[in-house]
Amino acid sequence: MAVPQQRAAKQAAKQAAKRAWGVRAAWLALALLAALYCGWRFAAASPLETNLLALLPATEADPVAEKAVDTLAGALGDRTVLLVTSRDDAHAKAAAKQLGASLQKSGAFASVTAELPPFDLSQIAALYLPYRFGLLAPADRSALASASATTLHDLLARRIYSPLQGGLSTQLADDPFGWLERWLGNLPLATSNLEVEDSLLVSHRHDAQGDTTSVLIVATLPGSAYETKTQQAVRAALADAQSSLRQTFPDVSLARTGAVFYAEAARSASEREVHIIGIASLCGIALLMTWVFRSPRLLLLGFVSTALGIVCALAATLLVFGKLHLLTLVFGASLIGEAVDYSIQYFVVYLGAGRDWEARRGARTVRPALSVALATSLLGYAILIWVPFPALKQIACFAMVGITTAFASVLSLLPALLTRAPKRSPQRVFAGAARLLARWQQALGGKRAWLVAALLLIAAVPGWLRLTSDDDVHLLIQRDASLVAQEDTVRAAVGVDNSAQFFVVRGATQEAVLQRAEALGAKLDALNGTADSVGGYQSVAQFVPSAQRQHDDRALLAQHAFHDPAALRATLLQAGFKDEVADAWLAAFAKPAAPLTVERWLAAPWSQPYRHLWLGAVGSDRANPAHAPAGYAAVVIPQGVTPRNEPALIALAHGLPGIVFVDKAASVSKLFGAYRVDTGWWLGGALALVCALLMLRYGARGGIATTLPVLLALGVALAVFGYAGVPLNLFNWLALMLVLGVGANYAVFLREGCSRADANLGAVWTGVLLSAATALLSFGMLGISAMPALRSFGTTLALGIAVAVLLAPIGMPSESRRAA
Template sequence: MTQELGLHRPALSVRRMWCIRLGWLAVVLAALLYCGVRLHDGTALQTNLLSLLPDTAADPVAEKAVDTLATSLGDRAVFLLSSSNADHAKAAAMQFGSQLKRSKAFRTVIAQLPPFDTAQITRFYLPYRFSLLSAADRATLDDTSTALPTLLAQRLYVPVEAGLSAPLADDPFGWLSHWLAGLPLAATRLELEDNLLITRRGDTTSVLVTGTLAASAYDGQTQADVRTAVAQAEQSLARTFPDVTLVRTGAVFYAAAARSASEQELHRIGIISTLGIALLMLWVFRSPRFLLLGFLSTAIGIVFALAATMLVFGKLHLLTLVFGASLIGEAVDYSIQYFVGHLGAQGQDARRTAREVRPALLVALATSLLGYAILVGVPFPALRQIACFAIAGIGAAFLSVASLLPALLTNAPRQPYRTYDCAARWLGRWQAALTRRGAWVCLALIAAAAVPGWLRLTSDDDIHLLIQRDPDLARQEAFVREAIGVENSTQFFVVKGDSAEQVLQRAETLQHKLELPIAGASLKGVQSVAQFVPSAHQQAEDRARLSKRVSADPQALRATLTDAGFRPEIAAKYVAAVEAAPGSPLTVDAWLAMPWSQPYRHLWLGQVSSAGAPPMFAAIVIPTGVTTAQLPALAALADATPGIRFVDKPASVARLFATYRVDSGWWLAGALSLILMLFCLRYGVAAGVRVTLPVVCAVGITFAVYGYAGIPLNLFHWLALMLVLGVGANYAVFLREGCARQRADIGGVWVGVLLSASTTLLSFGLLGTSAMPVLRSFGMTLALGIVIAVALAPLGMPIVRHRPS
C-alpha cells in the first residue's frame, strides 16, 4: 500500500504542476485577448488632459457646466493665416481651407463664409419687439416728462448706423434696434471682408479658418488624420505662399501632443528599464532561464494590470501606461527574492523554497498594497487609475511567483556564487557599523540637522502640477486668442432654478450686478442667455411699460407718426401691430431652434438632474475681462445670491490640492502606524521598531532634502512618500525574513535586496526625468526615498554570524 502511494505521489505532483501551468495559461490568454480587443482600435486610450482633473465641486450641475464649456469647442480646430500682404493671406486661407475639405479628418471646414442674411435675426425678434427694451429705453419711458414725439425725433434724426437694426417702418422709435445693438454678437476683433473673417494688427492681416472634426478629438485615428491633413496643407502653403505663417489651436492638437509625448516616454522608460533590469539579473544570476522566468511573472502582472484597469475604468490614460512601464522594477522584486532563496537553498525543491519565502513576500506585498491603496481614496482619476494598475499588477506578479514559478523551476538549481560570501562580509561590516553606539549618535545628529530643512519646507498647489500643456501649442493658442480677441476664461457663474423662468430671472439679476464696478473696476462684458432671451417677467414688464405710454391712446400714436412724416398706411400698420402684439413671451426653446444661436448654445444647460435630487434648470453666465483682484469679489457675489455658484476650476483644483496635501500628512502617519503594527505583530515590538526605522528615516531625510533644496512640496510628493513607505519597507523585511530562514544564504539575500532596489530605482528613477509633473514628482521622491531605505535596511536585522558557503 505504501509503495502504491509512493508511486502515485509523483504522478499526482506532475499532474498538479500541469494543472497550474494550464490554468495560468488560460487566465493569461483570456487577459491578453481582452487587452488586445480593447486596445486594437485605440478607443480605450484616453488622451484628454482634462480627464485627469477631479470633480472639485459637490454640485454636479457645476461639474456639468465645466464639461459643457470644455466640450463646446472640443471638436473644432482653429487656424490663423497671417501675412503683411492682405491678398496673400486671403488667398492662402482659401487654398488651405480647400485642401482641408478634401481630407477625411474634418466634417466641415469654413474659410469663406456662405452668404448670411443678418436680417433673419431681426425677423426672429420682430414679433416680440413690444416686449424687448434696453435698460436705457426703460429709463426713458419711465420718465413721463419725455414725450413720444421727442423719442420719435431721436430715432429719425439720430438713426442706428451700425450693427443690427429693424426697418424704420417696423421700429419707428428704435426700441428693437436699441435692444438688438446690445446682443453680444460682436465680442471679437474679427471683421467680415470678402466673406472672410479677418483681423489686423499693425501691418499684418490674419484670416481665420475653422474646421469641425469628423470624430472625437481624443480618438487616435482622428488625431493621425488631422496631423496628416494639416501637414500636407501646410507643405503646399509653404510652396505657394512662403510669406504666410500658420498658427493653430484646438483640443485635437493638445491631445495628439500628449499622446506623442506619453508614447515617447513609455518607450524610453520601458526599453531602458527592461534592458537595465535584464543586464542586472544576468549579471547576478548568470542564467537566461532565471531572466525569462522573472520577466514572465512581470509580464503577467502587466497584462493583468492593463486588463483590470480597462475593466474598472473603461479607459486607459497614457499617464497610467507611462507609470506602468516603471512598475516593471517593482513587480520583478518578487521573482528576484524567490530566485535568491532558491539558489541559496542548494538543491532544495522549488515548491519548498516558495513556501519558505512566501512569508517575506506576503509582508512585502501587504506594505506595497497599503501604499497604493492610499491613492484609491484620492479623488484624482489619474491617481486612482495608477493605484488600480499597480495593485492588480503587483498582485498578479506575486501570485505568479508563488504558484507558477515553482511549477516551472523543476530542475535542481545551480550552486550559489562565491560573490555571495563577499556580499555577506560587506553586509556584516555595514550592519556592525550601523548598530554601533556611534552610529546611533550619527542618526540623532542627522535628525537634528533635518529639522531646519523641515522648517524651510514650502508648498505649491498649482493646477499645472497635474497638467502641463505643450509650450509651443500654448504659445500658438495665446497668439490666436490675442489676435481675434477671445479670452480663455475658466471662471464663470452657474445659475440654477426650479424652472427656466426662474433661471432667466436670476441671470438677469446677476447681469445687472456684473454691469456695476467689481472690486473698483468694470468688466469688459458679460455673456448670458438672458441677453438673447429675457425672462417672461421682464418681457411682461416691458410690454406693460409700452402699453402705458404707447398703446393707451392709439389715435394719438397714429397722429404722432403721421405728424413726423410717416405715410398713413405705415402709421396704421404700426398701430395695428402694437394692438395685436402677442401675449406669449419669447422662449429659450424658440431661440435654440435658430441656426445662428449655435455659437451661444453652451450658455444654456437646460434641464439637468443628479442622483438623489429633483431635476432643475441651469444656465451659464460668463464674465469677460476678469482680473485676479476681482475673483474674490465675484465669488462673494455668488455666495450672497441664491441659486448662483461661481466656478473657478483652477482655483478649486488648487484648493483641493492643498486640502489633500494637508490630509496626506495624516494618511502618511496612519499608514506608518499600520506598518509598525504589522511589523510588531510579526517580529515583536523591539524588532518591529528596528525594521520600521529605515523607512521612517527615508521619509524624514527626503523632507529635509526638499527643504534645503528649496523644492516646494505638492500633493504628489506626499503621495509618492506613501509609496516610499510601502516599497522601501520591503528591503528591511527581506533581510529580516532572510535571517529567519534556516538554509538561507544571508549574502544571497543581501544581493537580492540590492538587486531589487536597483531594479526599482532604475524604473521609478526614470520617472524623475518625465516631462509630466505628476510622474516627475513621483520619480524624484521615490528614487531618493528608496536609496535611503535600502542603505539603512540592515538596521532591522538581528545580529547574525555569516555562514560561509
C-alpha cells in the same frame, strides 16, 4: 523494499510533473485571456484617455456646477480654430481660402468654415420682431422713463434721417423709433477684433514691424477630440495642407488651437515616455540581473513573471474602468521594477540552495518575506483608492493587480518552471555582498541604530522647517509649450479670453433663472469703469430676457409712448409715415403677444454657437435635495477674469441667490491642498499600521527596528525637499505612501533572511540591493517624465527608496539575538 520505494518515487515524480504542467497550462490560459482582451480593446476604438480633465475629480459641491464644466468642455472640445496670418492682406485671405478647401477635401473634419456661407442677418431680427415691444436696450429704458412728446419726435427724426445702419438693422415700418435695432446691437454675437471682409473673418493688427492681417478658420471634428483615430486624421490633414501652404505662400504663418491638438500632443508624449521608461527599465534590469545571476534563463523567467503582472493589471484596469489614462500608462511602465522584486528574492534562494534545491521548498522559504512585502505594498497603494482622482484610482488598481499577480506567479509558476538545481552559483558575488553587509550593519546596527537615527533627525529638522507647498493644478498638468503659444496668438488676434471661470445660475423655473441672470448681468455692468471690470460677458438673458423684463419694458412703452395713441399716430404721420403703416404698427402693439421663450430661441439655427449658455432642466441632488432642488440652470461667462477681480466676482455670486462662481482650476487646487494635508495624516496612520503588522511578526522590539529604516527614509526625503526649496504637492505625499509600502520591503527581506538558519545573508543582501536597483531604475525614470505629476511622483519615490535600502540593515537582529 527498494523496488516499492523506487515505484513510489517515480509515482511522486509523475504527479509532480503533472501538477507542474497543470500550473503552467493555467498560467498560460490566464496570460492568453488577458492578452486577447487587451488586444481586442486596443483593436477597436483606442481606450487610451487623453482628456486631461479626466484626471481631475468632481470638485464642485453643486452637481449642476460640475455638469456646467462638462458642458462647456464638450461645447468647445469639438472645435478647432486656425489662424492664417500675413503682412500681405491678399496673401492672408488667399491662403485661408486654400487652407480651408484643402482641409475640407481631406475628410478629417466634419465641417470647415473659411468663407462664411451666405447668411441673411435679417433672420436674427425676424426672430425678435414679434416680441419687439418687450425688448428695450438699457439706454432706451432709462430715456423712456423721462420721455416727452418732443423727445419721441426727435428720436423718430434721428431714426429717419440717420445713415443706413449695417449689421442687425430693422425695417423703418416695423421699428420706427429704433428700439429693437438698438436692442439687437447689444447682443453678444461677435468680438470687436473680427470683421467680415470678402466673406472671411478677418482681424487687422498693427505692431512695430507694420500691419498684419489674420484670417480665422473654424473647423468641427467628426468624432471626439480624444479618439486616436480622429487625432491621427487631423494631424495628417494639417501636415499635408501646411506643406502645400508653405510652397504657395511662404510669407504666411499658421497658428492653431483646439482640444484635439492638446490631446494628440499628450498622447504622443505619453507613448514616447512609455517606450523610453519601459525600454530603459527593461534594459537596465536585464543588465543587472545578468551581471548578478549570470543566467539568461533566470532573466527570462523574471520577465515572464513581470509580464504576467503587467498584462493582467492592464486587463483588469480596462475591465474595471473602461479607459486607460495617460498617467496609468506611463506609471505601468515603471511597475516593472517593483514586480520583478519577488522573482529576484526567489532566485537568490534558488542560487543559494545549490545542489539541495527543491522548488516547492524554495517557494515555502520565500513565502513569509514576500507575503509581508506584498501586504505593505498593497497598503501603500490602497490609500490611492480613497483619493477622488480617477487617474490615481486607476494607478492603484493597476499596481495592486500587477504586484499581486507577480507575487502569485512567483509562488506557483516559477516553482513549476524552475525544477532543476542551478549549475553554478555566483558565490563570489554573494561573499562580497556578505562582507559589505557585515561592515554596513556594524556601522548602523545594534545600539548605533539609535545614534544614527538621532543624527539624521537633527540634520532633518532644519529641512522640515523650510518645507513649503504649492497646490496649483497648473503645475501638475503641463501643456505643450508650442500649442500654448499658438493659442495665445489666436486669442490675441480674435480678442477673446476664453476663461475657464464662469457663473452657474439656478432656479426652480426658467423664468427664475432668467431673472437671476439679469440681476447678475446688472451687477457685472456696474463693475465697468472700476478696477474689477471684466470687460464683457455672455449670458442667455442677453438673448432671451425674462418674461418679467419683457412685461416691464412693454409697460414702460405703454406708459410713456403709447399712452396717447392718437398723438403717437399724428407724430408718425407728420414724419411721413403712411396711414396704413402707422395703423399697422399701433395695432401690433395693441395686440399683446406671448413673451419670447428660451425654447423659441434655441429652435433658431443661428443660436447654435451660444446654446452652451443654457443648461436646461437639471435634476435634484439625491444626497442633499434641499441644497440642489430640481429646476433649470444656465451659465454666464465673464471675459477678462484675473486674480485681481476674481474675489469681487466671488463676492458678487455670494450676494445673489441661486448663483455660484465656478473656477475649476481653483477648486481642484483647493482640493489638492486639502488632500495633501489629509495624506499626511494617512501616512502617519499607515506607518503605525505597518509597524503593528511587523510587531505581530517580529515582536515589539523587532517590529520597531524593522520599521525604523523606512521611517527615517520618509523623514530624510522630506528634509531634502525642504533644503532644496522644492514645494510639496499632493503627488509628493502620495509617493511617500508608496515609499512606505515599497521601502519597508528591504528591511523585511533582510529580517526574514536572518530568521532562516540555512539562509545565505550575502545572497539575501544581493537580492535586496538588486531589488532596490530595479525599483530605482523604474521609478527613478518617472523623474524625467514631462508630466509634472509623475515627475513629482518619481523623484520622491527614488529618493525615499534609496535611503530606505541604505538604512535597511538597521532592522536586522544583532548576532546574539540571531543566534538565540
